[in-house]
Amino acid sequence: MAEAAHLLQVTRLQKSYNVPVLLDFSFSLRSGEVHALVGSNGAGKSTFAKILCGLTPADGGEIRLAGLPHAPASKRAAEHAGVIMVLQELNVIGTLSVAENIFLNRLPCRAGFVQRSRLHESARAALARVGLGDLDPATPAGALGVGHQQLVELAGALSRNCRVLILDEPTAALTDPEIERLFGHLRKLRQEGVGIIYVSHRMDEIKRIADRITVMRDGRAVATHLSVDVTPDCLVREMVGHELPERGGLSERPAGPVALSVRNLSAGDQVRDVSFTLRQGEILGIAGLIGSGRTETLRAIFGADVKSGGETFVDGKAVKILCPTDALLAGIGLMPEDRKQDGLLMPQSIRVNTTLNTLVRYARAGGWLDTGAEERTTEAYRQRLQISCNSVEQAVGELSGGNQQKVVVARWLARDCRILLFDEPTRGIDVAAKQTMYELLRELAGEGKAVLVVSSELEELMSLCDRLLVMSQGCISAEFTPGEWTQEKITRAAFSGHLDRKVESHPS
Amino acid sequence: MTLKSKKLVEYAAMLVIWLGLVLLFGMLSQSFLSLRTFVTLANRIPALAVIAAGMTLVLVIGGIDLSVGSVLGLSGALVGLALVNWHLPFWVATLLGLGVGLVAGTLNGLVSVGLGIPSFIVSLGMLEIARGVAYLTTHSQTKYIGATVEWPSAPIPGLGVSPAFLITLLVIVAGQVVLSRTVFGRYLVAIGTNESAVRLAGINTKPVKVAVFALLGLLTGLGGVFYTSRLGSSDPNAGVGLELSAIAAVVIGGTSLMGGRGSVVNTFFGVLIIATLEAGLAQVGASEPTKRVITGLVIVVAVVLDAWRHHLTGRKFSLLKRLFTARPASGTPIS
Incomplete structure (x- = not known):
């Protein structure tokens, strides 16, 4: 595994809005690896994910995907290159069917008419990949529970030619058995050679699913560990960084009633x-x-x-x-x-x-x-x-x-x-x-x-x-x-x- | 430039546009620039003008009322019934006409604000209901009333204009004062600008919103009385399509359909412009279809100019700006 090729190589990535959010952020992802990103609020995790999937451009630095420069101008371009993100907030449109949700921006059609049978056929195949083979693709997505909706989104992501999958807090809305099932699918994807970037706050889950863990702080990668070598306590310490000096000029205010x-x-x-x-x-x-x-x-x-x-x-x-x-x-x-x-x-x-x-x-x-x-x-x-x-x-x-x-x-x-x-x-x-x-x-x-x-x-x-x-x-x-x-x-x-x-x- | 002087400039601009229109028709038709034309104009507009004044306030909070034409018809029908069938005195009939308008407007407000349904839909329902009730109560027949109802629309000897026109001027001035100088008016503008912020400032916005619909209803009732008075008879078909003229007048006056910005005085100029167009085109011999095409063009041009002006002065929330910024990856579209 250590010899596996670098699927994604990020060097000195820069991004600032009013203040710098990413500062010389470097990162690598191998194919067939789950690489977790952890960090406090504002460490730059979401910004990095957004740059990868084309929602915002980087200010500087370089991203190489399988050796080629990766600078997608739009989400579509990123998806075309095989970089797909499942967002933290569900993006499912409740009134459309499951199949329509999966293939929303590439509905199979002839002369403007949706070809329903072809759509449902491909939807069934996509759903089977995430273990929802029994689900009728015509079901309105809104009728599903949150966990299933998440899996439908995942199915949508996987139905494309997916090389890098970005998951942002994927388990936030899931129950424990659903998380187990999700992890099962992730392990299967890993075997298929997909590189997975897993953003989460949940240390226990990260420990279980990730191969490597990178800690981010103030827009930099502070440390990268093999998952088996590190404890949650150690990760928290690295997220915080150096202790702050004691607060200066502390003037005691007399507290009233x-x-x-x-x-x-x-x-x-x-x-x-x-x-x-x-x-x-x-x-x-x-x-x-x-x-x-x-x-x-x-x-x-x-x-x-x-x-x-x-x-x-x-x-x-x-x-x-x-x-x-x-x-x-x-x-x-x-x-x-x-x-x-x-x-x-x-x-x-x-x-x-x-x-x-x-x-x-x-x-x-x-x-x-x-x-x-x-x-x-x-x-x-x-x-x-x-x-x-x-x-x-x-x-x-x-x-x-x-x-x-x-x-x-x-x-x-x-x-x-x-x-x-x-x-x-x-x-x-x-x-x-x-x-x-x-x-x-x-x-x-x-x-x-x-x-x-x-x-x-x-x-x-x-x-x-x-x-x-x-x-x-x-x-x-x-x-x-x-x-x-x-x-x-x-x-x-x-x-x-x-x-x-x-x-x-x-x-x- | 302060806001006050800005306002005066806007009034002046509207006045110039209207005068330009008058001069244009004066050149096209010899008989247009006469006292008679202006007297006719003044006595034609009261019903539309008082309704448009109320509509301005409703548009300022970002609402709309499509039922005003029908409610005007219903109010007129009731005035006719009261005078002809029930032999009630004029002032009681007037109160009934105002009352039915108030009730219809209040219902619009209560249902749309209370249940959170867009006022567009609620008032569309009221449009049908009020018209239906007007037909039912009159058995779909026009009633001749005569002199008892005509006097408010008759010119006052020596003055030339009618009592209805004077009341209209009063309503316009009062409407403008309410909008720009009272607590109620300030709340209207604030709600139209950002209702969430107003609510989080601790202000209960619901009663304010219901009140503004009720007020428009009352003014529509008044419009019904004026309309009946001008015809001398009550016609259950009165005011069909009037809601569109009223909204057009408000929009020509520069009030934003998105809410948060508006002026009753400019609405009055909008009414004048629409009425002058109609009278002038008739005088130069334009056919009814031509009149409609031209009036429609004027409305569109007015709105585009207004949106453009607000875009250029860098104000937010203008229609045009929204259209342009909706297009992805176009940094600075115009200017």
Whole structure:
């Protein structure tokens, strides 16, 4: 096996969006090998997968597929070259039949008419490869369970001339027996000489299926191991890298009385039995992997999503929060993760965005708005938060990301909210703006506001927070204070939901 | 340029376009540039103008109401019944006409907002229902009413224009003030721009959205009264296809079908342009089919120009921009 030819050879691959995502990433894949990629959020796994299958171009470096340069301009071109990806989110179209889903972009047809018998024949062959030989190809895909849908996607991938198969968290939606079956198919593909890149957080599964494991961190390949030589603990340590220096300039804030208390909160299958308290003048962080239920927790507290259980107390009093209006009345504000989609009215002015939920205050008799008073208030917040703009009449769509975020903050401050929930407050803003955002958060806590921050950047949370919760698989898996946390401990807690997964002793 | 002066420029632009149209017809036909033409115009437009004013607000939140033509017919039918069959006084008949419009509009709003069904479909259903009820109540017959109903559309001696036209001007001004200077209007624009953001700002958007449909219903009821008054009789067929003229007027006035942007004053200019086109083309002897072709062209050209202008000024959410950016791998299409 060690002598097997390099199917895919990646040398010094570069890619940056605003910040570098891939830095000199090198990687190799042999045919007939399962090579796992592991790493924390933002390590560059997904970006690498996207470049391979033609969804985004690389900025530099080289990819060779069986010795030839591989730089696909589109997903189609990548598929033509035999590089196929099964996405993390299911791409199945529920209303179409299984056969149509498998062959969607190459339906066999004559004069524009689909040749149903030929379609179903090839679909049956493709399905048989993933062990679904009994499935009627005419079944609507939506009628299948999630596990079967995943297999249908896999069948679609395999029905092409597949040389490199990329799987991104393929087992996220599968039950244990389904995972077993999937692994069986992967082993068969391996024998057929397909190279498989397996991206996952689940250490136990990776240990079982992968031949080699590459650890990614900050856009680089940190280490590549033979799967049999390495323990999950060792992988986690490598994902984290060097310990960060202790947080500097730590000024103890005197924590006030409890402002928000959440007990046994549940919502959907992403938030399970979450309980915590948040004090006035405290910055509490929530760390965790993407998809661990952090955003969903904030949205459930705020009433943006339906809760299935749990109680919320504000200043010790029970409050019922069924919709965002209730949250507003309870003094809770949310800065959503996606400012463009959920936060701002992009073509409208800073003034309109700032006064959006305090508008009634500026109304004189008959609902007539006093725009002069609006302007004065907005101007005051502009100065306080140092929003740089031409005037408060400028459209927020023309501002930089950091300034846009400040406009959302201004809106909630104008509303006198005392509990502020920040979801990824520094996402997509530049380094300087991040520093001002940190200062702002500290200042708010200094004024006695209760601040909750969700972030994917551990360093950010460690330098900012008075206390840290870690979520994994929808539950709070650990709580740390500055003295006791280390990046390794936090990362381990973030992965804990995945590590604990029972390893089935599969009969063979 | 501030938003305020931008607005004035837009008003002026619409006025210039309308004046250009008037001059064009003035050159084509000697008798067009006369006081009589303008008086006729002023007394023709009230029904369409008040409905288009309400429609502007509905389009601003990204909704639509296709039932206004039928509801106008129903309102007129009820006014006729009240005056002729039930011998009720004029003001009671008017209240009934307004009331039935309000009910129809509120139903549109409640069903589409409450159940989350697109207003396009709900109001399409209402289009059929209201027309059907209008036929049932009148046994599909036109009723002659006469002087009791005609006075609001008759020119006031010495002034030339009718009370209905004066009320229309009032509705336009009030509509513009509501849209640009009140809490309700601000919510409408905000909802049309990004409803999710408004909801997450803690504002309950549903009552606002229902209210705007109800308001359009009320104005449609008023339009029904005006229409009946101008004819002097109640016709269950009144207002067939009026929804399209109303939407056209709003769109010519630059209101976005995607929501988030609109002006009632510009809608009024849109109504003027449509009415002037119709009157002018009739005067120069264009046939009915020709009139329709030209009116259609004007609508399309107006929308394309508007989309183009917003593209050039770098505003987002314009129709044209969406069309161009939908094409893959074309970086900067125009400009």
